[in-house]
Amino acid sequence: MNRSAYIVIPVYNEGPVIRGVVKGVLNHFSNVVCVNDGSKDNSASEVSETNAILVNHPINLGQGAALQTGLEYALQDPEAEYFVTYDADGQHQLSDVLKMLKLIKEEDIDIVLGSRFLGRAENISLLKKIILKAAVKFSNKTSGLKLTDAHNGLRVFNRHVAENLHIQNPDFSHASEIIETIAQKKFKYKEVPVTITYTEYSKTKGQSIFNAINMGLDILFDRLIK
Amino acid sequence: MIKLILVVVILGIMVWFLGNRTTHQVRAWQRLGLLLLTLIGVIVVISPDTSNKVAHKLGVGRGADLLLYLLTLAFIFMTLNLYLKNKEDQKRIVALARKLALIEAQLRLKNRK
Numbered sequence: 001m002n003r004s005a006y007i008v009i010p011v012y013n014e015g016p017v018i019r020g021v022v023k024g025v026l027n028h029f030s031n032v033v034c035v036n037d038g039s040k041d042n043s044a045s046e047v048s049e050t051n052a053i054l055v056n057h058p059i060n061l062g063q064g065a066a067l068q069t070g071l072e073y074a075l076q077d078p079e080a081e082y083f084v085t086y087d088a089d090g091q092h093q094l095s096d097v098l099k100m101l102k103l104i105k106e107e108d109i110d111i112v113l114g115s116r117f118l119g120r121a122e123n124i125s126l127l128k129k130i131i132l133k134a135a136v137k138f139s140n141k142t143s144g145l146k147l148t149d150a151h152n153g154l155r156v157f158n159r160h161v162a163e164n165l166h167i168q169n170p171d172f173s174h175a176s177e178i179i180e181t182i183a184q185k186k187f188k189y190k191e192v193p194v195t196i197t198y199t200e201y202s203k204t205k206g207q208s209i210f211n212a213i214n215m216g217l218d219i220l221f222d223r224l225i226k
Numbered sequence: 227m228i229k230l231i232l233v234v235v236i237l238g239i240m241v242w243f244l245g246n247r248t249t250h251q252v253r254a255w256q257r258l259g260l261l262l263l264t265l266i267g268v269i270v271v272i273s274p275d276t277s278n279k280v281a282h283k284l285g286v287g288r289g290a291d292l293l294l295y296l297l298t299l300a301f302i303f304m305t306l307n308l309y310l311k312n313k314e315d316q317k318r319i320v321a322l323a324r325k326l327a328l329i330e331a332q333l334r335l336k337n338r339k
Contacts, residue, residue, distance in 0.1 A: 035327070055331040061320050069324045073331060168317070 004081040005101060005156075006031045008070030009052075010063045014088040015041035021090045022050045028094055031080070033073050035066040064174025068167040075162055083162045087153035096194040100156040103192060110161050110187035113147065114154035118193035125198075139176055143183040147191055151175045154194055161187055232271045240264040 007025050011018055011034050018034070025032050032052040036044045038060030047054045055073050057066065067085055074080045082101060086092055092114070100112040116124070117133070132151060139150035155178070157165075164185055169177045182189050244257060270277045270293070277289030286292045 053331060053335065055327050057327050058323050059319075061323055065320050065324070069327055072324065073328055076328075 002029045002101070003031065004079060005029055005084055006033060006070075006074035006077070006080050006082070007084045007086050007097075008067060008074060009034045009086050009088050010037055010066035010070065011035060011039060011043050011047065011088045012037045012060070012063065012066070013039045013041050013043060015039070015043045015046055017090050018043050018088055019046040019049055021088060022047060022052045024090075024094060025086065026051055028098065029084075031074070031077070033070045034088075035070040035073075037061060037063065037066040062169075062171040062174075064167045064169045064171060064177065067174060068165070071162050071165060071167075075159075080162075081159055083157050083159070085153060085155045091196050091198065092154045093195050093197070096154060096192075097156065100154070100192055100194075103190065104156050104158060107190070108188060109190050111155060111157035111182060111189045113149070113189060113191045114152045114194035115147070115149035115191045116152060116194060116196040117148040118191060124196070139179055142176075143179050145179060145183050145189070147179065149191070150179060152194070152196075157187075229271050233268055236264055236267045236271070 007029050009022065009025070009032065014021075022032060022034060032050075033055060034047045034052050035055045035057065036047060037057045044054060044056060053073070055069055057069065061069075070085075071083060074083055082104060084097055084101070086097065096114060100114065103109065104112050117136075132149065136147060136150045139145075140147060152175075164187075165178065165181055167174045167177055181187075240260060243260060270289070274289060277292060279289075281287065281289045281292040284292065286295070
């Protein structure tokens, strides 16, 4: 059982699958924080059926805000050394998390990012692939980092990173925000191949094209205003 | 007749706004700005010719056109101002909701033990 790592799972309307996903994670980790982001379904009660910690946003604030809340909860524990962000829909593999944790413990790295394009993306649609690749190019241009996957929900990082991440963008653009923070604060990062399984369930939940456009515009405007 | 109504309305808004004790955040320069605006408004209403003269000096054809330009500028400024304020409020709400969520989670954990 791994006690020094906290798994943070943002949950928004994941009622049908969340209990199974959380139970799977609890088999390897004792500290699992589920941030229910004002779900309209039974997600919260499903989480309370497990031994995971439930943190309930009273209103929907967005995935970025949920991650930040989860991190702040985990940081209250002085023994928390490693922090994992993990998607609630079951698209990540626990074996990948263990692999990433091993890497961050053994090497001098601040943050390990999962990449589906170094690894395997199962059942990914062509359109999604094109959008994600374009997003990576855009993100690399603006941040100066060299990544192959900019919007992967699976990340493992140490306390130093967790304390310095102040995710402000409440919605999906937090992924770009995290990458920009890595660039600004000069965290040592590494990408590792991970497998993402797109199930019928997760396909209906993912980000739409409009979301991608919105994110791009948000980043552009943020730069203009700053 | 219309002049009288307009002047009364303008003065009424000014008195209501400045006299409103609940708007404590209104800064001094904003109050002065409003006073100035009211003054200009009243002058323009009473003698529309003044706006024409000012417009001519600025190279604008008619006073009405000048007013339209100024109105457009004011509108853009206000929209931007509201947008920024809205963003700020959003941040406050997030901070508040997060605090609430964290406290509640801790309470639940204590009760479980």
